[in-house]
Amino acid sequence: MREELINAMVELEDDLVLNLVKDQLEKRDPLEIFEDLKTSLIKIGDLFEAEEYFLSDLIIAADTFKEASKLMEPYFTKKQDEVKGKILIGTVEGDMHDIGKNIIITLLRSEGFEVVDLGIDVSATEFLEAVKINHPNIVALSGLLTSSKEPMKKTIELIKKEYKDTEKLIFIVGGVAINEDWIKDIGANYGTTNAINGLKIINDAIKNF
């Protein structure tokens, strides 16, 4: 079942992927389905890097993933009315990838967090202005390119310098290339390559407020 979905996605068979997702949503954990589609996208990225796939293929795959996400969204309904905390999120400057960001947003909202989404290609100044207006508990930065490390660092540094309530603010970063050194180098509190882990980190961090 899993292999069939992963293969259909890697082969860019969009109609088949959507039919399989519809069918499997009745039988499997939607989070597992997300992870399988993510596995496929990583394979597609590798094929792109190997010059076997083109940019147009990445675009098709991204569109299919977004369509599949729409089918999955109703399965992530809000579990409670009480708001657990406020999270400001965006993809950093120069980076247009937003599929992973949108997944973490869906999960956070279903867990009862209020999420302010700044979108993609968000500059450090735009993040700072949004922090001043929204006073979040957590600032979450997404970035998939290795070149996203610098804008993440710049954003965290600017907010720490210019925002008065910075001691209370938690910074979490997410993206496929993030590791322990990356997190330390940019001055973030936490980082992850995985939305489920990200959700756990945020749930734990919020308890200490």
Ligand code: B12
């Ligand atoms: C789809 C895709 C695209 C789509 C993006 C569409 C969109 N709307 O997002 C398009 C076609 C636009 C694209 C463009 C480019 N891409 Co691209 N893309 C991908 C691909 C295949 C999949 C990414 C994806 O969506 N994965 C699925 C999601 C679910 O996973 P995720 O993003 O990692 O998110 C998860 C976690 O990281 C985490 N997470 C993410 N954000 C956050 C935030 C927080 C706070 C938390 C807690 C967690 C979290 O949770 C998510 C769920 O588990 C990757 C391959 C790969 N290995 O990742 C390449 C990849 C990222 N792209 C790459 C490249 C090179 C590009 C381009 C430069 C190509 C070009 N020549 O133009 C451009 C860059 C454009 C730009 N300025 O951003 C490279 C990056 C290489 C590098 N080392 O920097 C990759 C790795 C492909 C490769 N192997 O070469 N891309």
